Amino acid sequence: MAKNSSLNQAAKAKEDEFYTQIKDIEDELRHYRQHFKDKVVLCNCDDPRTSNFWRYFAINFDFLGLRKLIATHYDDKKPTYKLELTRDITGDGKINEDDVVETRFSQNGDFRSPECIEILKEADIVVTNPPFSLFREYLAQLMEYEKKFIIIGSQNNVTYKEVFPLLMENKIWLGYHAGDMAFMVPDYYEPRATRYWQDETGQKWRSMGNITWFTNLDIQKRHENMILYKNYSAESYPTYDNYNAINVSKIADIPCDYAGIMGVPITFMNAYNPEQFEILGLTTGRNDFGKEAWPTKRYINAIQHNPNGTTANGSKANTRATIKTDAPKGVYYTADNADGKLEIVYARVLIRNKNPEVQHEN
Numbered sequence: 001m002a003k004n005s006s007l008n009q010a011a012k013a014k015e016d017e018f019y020t021q022i023k024d025i026e027d028e029l030r031h032y033r034q035h036f037k038d039k040v041v042l043c044n045c046d047d048p049r050t051s052n053f054w055r056y057f058a059i060n061f062d063f064l065g066l067r068k069l070i071a072t073h074y075d076d077k078k079p080t081y082k083l084e085l086t087r088d089i090t091g092d093g094k095i096n097e098d099d100v101v102e103t104r105f106s107q108n109g110d111f112r113s114p115e116c117i118e119i120l121k122e123a124d125i126v127v128t129n130p131p132f133s134l135f136r137e138y139l140a141q142l143m144e145y146e147k148k149f150i151i152i153g154s155q156n157n158v159t160y161k162e163v164f165p166l167l168m169e170n171k172i173w174l175g176y177h178a179g180d181m182a183f184m185v186p187d188y189y190e191p192r193a194t195r196y197w198q199d200e201t202g203q204k205w206r207s208m209g210n211i212t213w214f215t216n217l218d219i220q221k222r223h224e225n226m227i228l229y230k231n232y233s234a235e236s237y238p239t240y241d242n243y244n245a246i247n248v249s250k251i252a253d254i255p256c257d258y259a260g261i262m263g264v265p266i267t268f269m270n271a272y273n274p275e276q277f278e279i280l281g282l283t284t285g286r287n288d289f290g291k292e293a294w295p296t297k298r299y300i301n302a303i304q305h306n307p308n309g310t311t312a313n314g315s316k317a318n319t320r321a322t323i324k325t326d327a328p329k330g331v332y333y334t335a336d337n338a339d340g341k342l343e344i345v346y347a348r349v350l351i352r353n354k355n356p357e358v359q360h361e362n
Contacts, residue, residue: 016131016132016133016134017131017185017186018129018132018183018184018185018206019050019051019052019129019183019184019185020052020053020129020152020181020183021052021181021182021183021184022052022055022056024177024181025052025053025056026056027176027177028150028175028176028177028213029056029127029150031175031176031219031220031221032150032215032217032219033064035125035148035217036064036065036066036125037064037065037066038065038066038067039066039067039124039125040066040067040068040069040070040122040123040124040125041057041066041068041069041070041123041124041125041126041127042070042071042072042119042120042122042123042125042126042127042128043057043069043070043071043072043126043127043128044070044071044072044111044116044119044120044123044126044128045074045111045128045129045130045131045138046071046072046073046128046129047073047074048071048072048073048082048083049073051071053071053127053128053129054069054071054083057069057085057127058085058096058097058100059096061085061095061096062094062095066085067086067124068084068085068086069084069085069086070082070083070084070119070122070123071083072105072109072111072116072119073109074108074109074110074111075108075109076108077108078108079104079105079106079107079108079109080104080105080107080108080109081102081103081104081105081109082102082103082105082109082119083100083101083102084100084101084103085097085099085100085101086099086101087099089101111130111138111141112137112141117141117145120141120145120147121145123147124147124148125147125148125149125150125217126142126147126148126149126150126151127149127150127151128151128152129151129152130151130152130153132153132154135153135154135157135160135163136157136160136162136163138151139151139153139162139163139166139172139214140162143166143171148215148216148217149214149215149216149217150175150213150214150215150217151213151214151215152181152211152212152213152214153211153212153213153214154208154210154211154212155178155210155211155212155266155267155269155270156210156266157214158174158266158269158349159266159282159347161284161288164282167269167272167279168279168280168281168282168289170274171216172214172215172216173214173215173216173219173222173269173272174212174213174214174215174269174270174272175212175213175214175215175219175221176213176219176221177211177212177213178211178212178213178267178270179209179210179211179212180207180208180209180211181207181208181211182205182206182207183205183206183207183208184203184204184205185204185205185206186204187204189204189206192206195207195208195209212270222272222273222274223273223275224273225273225275225276226251226254226271226273226276228254228255228256228353228357229256230252230253230254230255230256231255231256231257232246232255232257232258236253237255237258237262238323238324240263240283240321240322240323240345241297241322241323241324241338241342242285242295242296242297242298242299242321242322243261243263243283243293243295243296243321243350244260244261244292244296245260245261245262245263245321245348245350246258246260246261246262246263247262247263247321247323247345247348248262248263248264248265249265250265251264251265251267251268251271254268254353255356256353256356256357257356257357257358258353258356259352259353259356260352261280261292261293261350261351261352262350262351262352262353263283263321263345263348263349263350263351264348264349264351265346265348265349266347266348266349268349268351269349275354276353276354276355277351277352277353277354278351278352278354279349279350279351280292280293280350280351280352281293281349281350282347282348282349282350283295283320283321283345283347283348283350284319284320284347285298285318285319285320289350292350293350295318295321297337298318299314299317299318299333299335299336299337299338299342300335300336300337301335301336302314302315302316302317302318302333302334302335302338303333303334303335304316304317304331304332304333305328305331305332305333305334305341306331307330307331314333314334314335316333316344317333317335317342317344319344320344320345320346320347320348321344321345321348322338322342322343322344322345323342323343323345324338324339324340324341324342325340325341325342325343326340326341328341328343329343331343331344
């Protein structure tokens, strides 16, 4: 019962029901067509009667050459069902919604239930939009059962301790779309001041600006090199005070001729090509990765200085990379073992160019 309760809480207390538009599914999945032939596809976080994931695969069953399509339905209060599409039952010469077979469950369709796990074992590729608050657990299950997948998540998931090592080790990567995405949401969602609207039919909508796709199916994008045109200079690329790396504020500014370690925004993962760059770690302030990605110091008696003149405990300075500054723009930090004022830099991926251009003297 605890598992069922947590899934229901994810859907309601955390407002985790976001229904993906068919056009967003089409725009992403067109890049994976070659992977679906003769495969069993599972959509296990969907209401198959209304899911656009089910709709996409049912419409394109023959076009993609699927062997089987399965979708499971979740209900926190009662047993549910699965839908399957496998063959032309009606004999009309095509496979479509008229050939769907419904099978009742004895359980409620939670993706962690024994019934759903047995279905997962049968699947070759899982494609869905899992509850955002259960992303860690959902991804862990896919990895445990060694499944191929294409799933939606937040770009913030990149920094999760359960997710980043998988990206770093090239066990998973990001798909094509990254950024804004609009979702239909249930009627019980309360209006919001931003990124919320109702259409002419009364349907409620929410949008998010940090949505991406996670996959472990090979795609052309991850073999394309970033075009680098900036040259390194110490003035343009400050070195962190607590990491042996330079700061790159935008991925477009990654220098083409720097051979050392660089800290880049997490949006780098959208353009990451493992043949071009090596990922060394993340600026967590901990020794989570190889020694090259360890912080070089921990601040002693760190103090946070606020713009209004107040101060607070500055332990946050030990959770991110920091840069020395003579003119802080807002909050800054000091510490017994820091030479001057420090500003915190948002989470950075630590990388190294595998084939940097040779630096030329002017």
